[in-house]
Amino acid sequence: MVTDEAILEAVGEVTDPEVPVLTIDDLGVLRGLRHEGDEVVVTITPTYSGCPAMDLIRHEVELTLRSLNVDGRVETVLSPAWTTDWMTETGKAKLTEYGIAPPTGRRAVGGPVALALTVRCPLCGSPDTTELSRFGSTSCKSLWRCNSCKEPFDHFKAI
DSSP states (O other): OOOOHHHHHHTTTTTSSTTTBHHHHHHEEEEEEEETTTTTEEEEEEETTTTTTTTHHHHHHHHHHTTTOEEEEEEEESSOOOOOGGHHHHHHHHHHHHTTTTTOSOSSSOOOOOSOOOOOOOTTOSEEEEEEOOOOOOOOEEEEEEETTTTTEEEOOOO
């Protein structure tokens, strides 16, 4: 019999199709698992309710369960809403290595939403950057340019 820890470890290695350097564990999208009779239920939370990657993530989790010979299903839970606070430090480091500036700070709870006045360039480390567009290659990222090295880069927004 496969342990819950082994299931979580295997399922946690499913990668995000939009940012393939990150796993669903890195992102904090993998929320846990529980048992309903003989069935294992894996719980995931999308980064936002309309995230187009969730269908593929669900499918990959189901394939992983099958590869472990585990009778299971995937459940999507929207509450509490996902936040970048759930991202691991390892995931944030992977983003930087991949050329995407990771989210900084913590999300505002019951207060104003903090805006990033500057974001460190993940390529050269300079804080002299400019936001070009509030939305980048995906809705959870914004597009920035470094004024020092002149390279554009994505910033994973704090949500």
